[in-house]
Amino acid sequence: MMDAYGERLGPGATVGPYVVERLLGSGGMGRVFVAASPTGRRVAMKVIREEYAADPRFRARFAREVEAARRVSGAYTASVIDASTDGPLLWMATLFVPGPSLADRVRDRGPLPEHEVRVLAYELAEALRDIHRVGLVHRDLKPGNILLTDDGPRVIDFGIARVNGTDRLTRTDALVGTPAFMAPEQFVSGAGAGPTADVFALGGVLTYALTGAAPFEGDNPYAIAWHVVHGEPAPLAGTGPLHALIGRCLAKDPAARPTPTEILELLRESAIRPPATASAEDAPPVPERERKEEDQTGQHHAVPGRRPRRRVALGAGALLVSLALGLVAWQQPWTGRGDKGQGAADAAPSSTVPAAAARWTTKLPSDVGHCTATDDLVLCESQKEAVTAYDARTGRRRWGTPRTRDNSVMLTVSPKRSLVIVAEGNNLIGTGAWERQVLRAVDLTTGSDRWNVKAPMGRSAVLSGSDLVVGSAFGISGRNVETGAETWDRTTSSSAPAYPRMVAGAVVTLRPGRGAKRLRAVVERIDPRTGEVRWSRDLPSPDVSWAHQSDKDSLGIEVWNSEMTRMTEYTRFDTSGTRRASHEIDPPQTAGEEPGTIVFGPTWKVVRDRVKGRLVATGLDDGTVRWQLPIAGSDADPYIDAKGRIYVLRANRTLVCLDGAGGRELWRSEPVRTSEPRPSGGGSHLTVRADGVVFAAVGKRTLAAFEPPGRAGASG
Structure with missing residues (x-):
């Protein structure tokens, strides 16, 4: 079988009805290409590496990712255009517009101003509300999975999302996620990760956006996990509604965390939406x-x-x-x-x-x-x-x-x-x-x-x-x-x-x-x-x-x-x-x-x-x-x-x-x-x-x- 990333997926190659234009990005499990539909519409196409596509467990996980992404529809979440989950080549296509991740933005330009983080908190709470409404838990909300566009953030990568209340797919799926942004219950054996785990991750994301660092750090994933379960998050400089909200999101007890709807109400009641600004990129969204x-x-x-x-x-x-x-x-x-x-x-x-x-x-x-x-x-x-x-x-x-x-x-x-x-x-x-x-x-x-x-x-x-x-x-x-x-x-x-x-x-x-x-x-x-x-x-x-x-x-x-x-x-x-x-x-x-x-x-x-x-x-x-x-x-x-x-x-x-x-x-x-x-x-x-x-x-x-x-x- 020809390598999926050889000549077959070079410029001009076809995947389903789409023609590949160029490589956009790559990772351990797949690559993303810019491709064009028969009508000329450009898409971002995620193609899974063939060694993973041959694994029945991974195929089930990818099919679940596509199903999860299709179920979610909101201003700050995704809708899938097309996908193939049962052929020799696994792929998923979405509309394409470039946008840096929150991780890239903070890495390249430093932490966001507080007023931008307040707006980001509101918009991500809306995204989580949409995800949870259809019975899904994202389980990997992190700066790298939040894309910043001129129309607001977008939550991506539903690869490890699951239906709330269901068992894990396999034992290999037990600790998927990013330790610095995972909730304590995700590390505890036998503990399920419900919607409140996404709220905990939101607290970590907002901390990162505000400070440039995750709330829990360590020399290795195991050290980070220990701090998440037993330690306290790094203190934030300053006080105010945003800082209080982050503290509540990072509560060890899932029941003590606010729901996305409560977060939206808190932000409204606290009147922390920013005023109009002159900057096109760094200004918070304004009416x-x-x-x-x-x-x-x-x-x-x-x-x-x-x-x-x-x-x-x-x-x-x-x-x-x-x-x-x-x-x-x-x-x-x-x-x-x-x-x-x-x-x-x-x-x-x-x-x-x-x-x-x-x-x-x-x-x-x-x-x-x-x-x-x-x-x-x-x-x-x-x-x-x-x-x-x-x-x-x-x-x-x-x-x-x-x-x-x-x-x-x-x-x-x-x-x-x-x-x-x-x-x-x-x-x-x-x-x-x-x-x-x-x-x-x-x-x-x-x-x-x-x-x-x-x-x-x-x-x-x-x-x-x-x-x-x-x-x-x-x-x-x-x-x-x-x-x-x-x-x-x-x-x-x-x-x-x-x-x-x-x-x-x-x-x-x-x-x-x-x-x-x-x-x-x-x-x-x-x-x-x-x-x-x-x-x-x-x-x-x-x-x-x-x-x-x-x-x-x-x-x-x-x-x-x-x-x-x-x-x-x-x-x-x-x-x-x-x-x-x-x-x-x-x-x-x-x-x-x-x-x-x-x-x-x-x-x-x-x-x-x-x-x-x-x-x-x-x-x-x-x-x-x-x-x-x-x-x-x-x-x-x-x-x-x-x-x-x-x-x-x-x-x-x-x-x-x-x-x-x-x-x-x-x-x-x-x-x-x-x-x-x-x-x-x-x-x-x-x-x-x-x-x-x-x-x-x-x-x-x-x-x-x-x-x-x-x-x-x-x-x-």
Whole structure:
């Protein structure tokens, strides 16, 4: 029999219906390859070594791994695409998107900040809840089996998972696992490992993420096992809800450990979700609807809502990678649909589409966050600096202002007053941390502070004359933009969050309902000088967000269901408070009930359908399909500008510009050459000036300017 890892599994070899492209990783029992399906979809394929495939006991274990992985379906766990468990070659295929393991992340860059570990704890508790709900126990939760993606962690490798309450498969299966992250009962002869063993492992994983070391260590596995059963975990520096949670998870008595559901409740009750941050990679996940949008002045404002959408897939890691995330193959040419969605007409081939080249590219000092632009400058948040300014014409770095707190976010920019407003805060959320949060006005020419005042961490802000209106998690307030002095305030620990923005010269604010009380959300117009409410309108749900729309003269509002996974309505008001339109939204169903991305034109919407890998444009009034185009899972989310043009940054760093109304490709750029991974968040790392010049982060530390074809003059 030919070696499974010889020529037969080299590039171009076939395994089932898949064609092998390259080796991704290897371990003692098998290897993982990147392969392509007959339709071009890329998968991560785990292939077992033939010597193990010939062992009946191992075959039973592998079949159990596949069965276990298929049973689990959740935001942070896996779903299997295909597998073979009874042929001469054992394999399992999952969608593929690269992502480092938690072990790799800590090894390469050190322990995670505490706010990231808090979010990780919440997400892994959700994963364990999903695993346990179907009657499984993972039994090998460890940093190497947790993949970090831009959509959150993924729990992988169900190779030793078993049904709760069943006996071990064989005696050789008795002590499988990783000693430093195993529960005491897993080492005790005859003791079963139930769901509480996974909770113990979670405590170890969180300790590792926070400190870079496991809670129990020793010179060999036997020494580690002794410490797990008889010793105490290494003490953690610091105190707080996270530290208390880790201590409870590492309790020797399984009955004393919290359940995943109790962990979720504890994290909610302790209010330890982090605030929005500027960093694309190192920032904790923040509500996706807190992405920035441009208003008519080119300013950006955060919009409220949910956590980042999650691609329904699993990342690929080192050694025994069981599951991997997927890339839907980009189809060329893009295909447009008729007004009634019947028949297809090929879009202009790429050779006839106007081409744009990157006017310039520049390297950033650290991982990029949100960017915006004025006529002269491109302003970007980054991991190390609150704001970095680049010359819009050349890309040359003008200045940078360092962060003074853990987190920072640009709130608004005023070219007329030559300043940018920045909010900064520490990781703790709550009224007790207000004294550690500040508001800064940074000079656009020099990068130095004009003023710096203590204030609750802002989420969005607008300027109206000399009045600065700032929305935070605890309400809304007014300040003098020249001095930072407070002029009025509706900010208290019991106030609802507020998201102000400027629409057609009016200052309006959106206030979602408070979570526990489930009050209705409201939209209101306020006097920027006094804070007085001019008018207020109730909205049909407590869960709302500003819409991503091209119409900058109306108040576009997205209404969501209680889980913030599906938009149910899109409504528009004018600045007098009159409702101008209301449309029920029926987007394509997305796998796992995950939210899609929807952008709105005057009479149409464009939805990203993640299941079928397409953009779908439909009329708002009649729901008729206007056009459809394929979009890869690895491509960024669509971004819409003030003229209804839609931009998509493809995985190969090609920027595509579309006519939103008809789906026609207006222009595309040449690919930008960089080996860097692209930042997460898609449209939040792209901004379009009024003249059509596009500035986009094509890599985590690479910014590029794209000149539309036919535009006279140079950038800036």
